[in-house]
Amino acid sequence: MDGHLRNLTLQRLRLDLDPPDLSTIDVDGSLFVGCRFASADIAADLVRRGADLVPSFADVPYPTQPPLLYTPEDLTEGYAANGFTGMFDSRVYRHFVDHNGALPGMREAMAQRLHDHGIDDALDELVTPWIAEHGADHTIGIMGGHAEACGAIGYRPLPNSRGAWPARTASSSPAAAPA
Numbered sequence: 001m002d003g004h005l006r007n008l009t010l011q012r013l014r015l016d017l018d019p020p021d022l023s024t025i026d027v028d029g030s031l032f033v034g035c036r037f038a039s040a041d042i043a044a045d046l047v048r049r050g051a052d053l054v055p056s057f058a059d060v061p062y063p064t065q066p067p068l069l070y071t072p073e074d075l076t077e078g079y080a081a082n083g084f085t086g087m088f089d090s091r092v093y094r095h096f097v098d099h100n101g102a103l104p105g106m107r108e109a110m111a112q113r114l115h116d117h118g119i120d121d122a123l124d125e126l127v128t129p130w131i132a133e134h135g136a137d138h139t140i141g142i143m144g145g146h147a148e149a150c151g152a153i154g155y156r157p158l159p160n161s162r163g164a165w166p167a168r169t170a171s172s173s174p175a176a177a178p179a
Contacts (some may be wrong), residue, residue: 001027003026003032004026004027005022005025005026005027005051006026006027006028006029006030007028007029007030008030008031008054009030009031010030010031010032010033010035011033011034011065011071011118011164012034012035012065012067013032013033014036014037015035015037015038015042016036016037016038019037019038019042022042022045022046023045026049027049027050027051028049028050028051029045029049029051030046030050030052031051031052031054032051032052032053032054033055034055034056034064034065034114035053035055035139036056037121049142051121054097056108057107057110057111060095060097060108060111061088061091061095062115063115063118064111064115065114065115066115066117066118066119066122067118067119067122069119069122069123071099075087075088075104076088076089078090078091098111099155127139
């Protein structure tokens with residue numbers, strides 16, 4: 001295999017399944033985020049040749065590189081079997097609180113930032129075509145948080161202030177689920 005991956009970012013690749021021969025590929029400045037490798041030797045070789053590797057942080061209850069925004073079904077997964085506390089959104093919130101909220105230790109902070117970057121990418125993929133078709137003047141962004149419950153009175157007038165919501169709605173954060 002010839003070529004290069006120089007200065008490219010590769011995310012969530014399963015390079016442990018039918019592994020490509022990367023030994024002759026220029027990887028200087030490349031960033032492998034959440035990728036799996038066939039062996040630690042392959043990963044070490046990539047680092048020796050100038051690549052940076054960021055793990056997937058398997059010890060957190062949320063994906064560190066989510067490819068899509070969350071749907072209501074994603075956020076409420078686990079509710080039928082375990083009630084409110086068993087929902088994905090509740091488990092993530094409990095983890096967030098247990099790890100010092102918005103001021104976690106370094107490892108948790110990195111996992112949160114990687115997650116948020118994945119959400120930013122997914123949001124961009126959803127919003128960019130909407131803006132191209134309808135214009136930025138017809139786009140509304142709503143930033144929620146843990147202090148304001150979704151569906152609270154403060155949120156209710158928003159959909160009616162500019163018309164109907166787009167056909168596809170989703171949440172950008174496990175902790176900001178639509179009610």
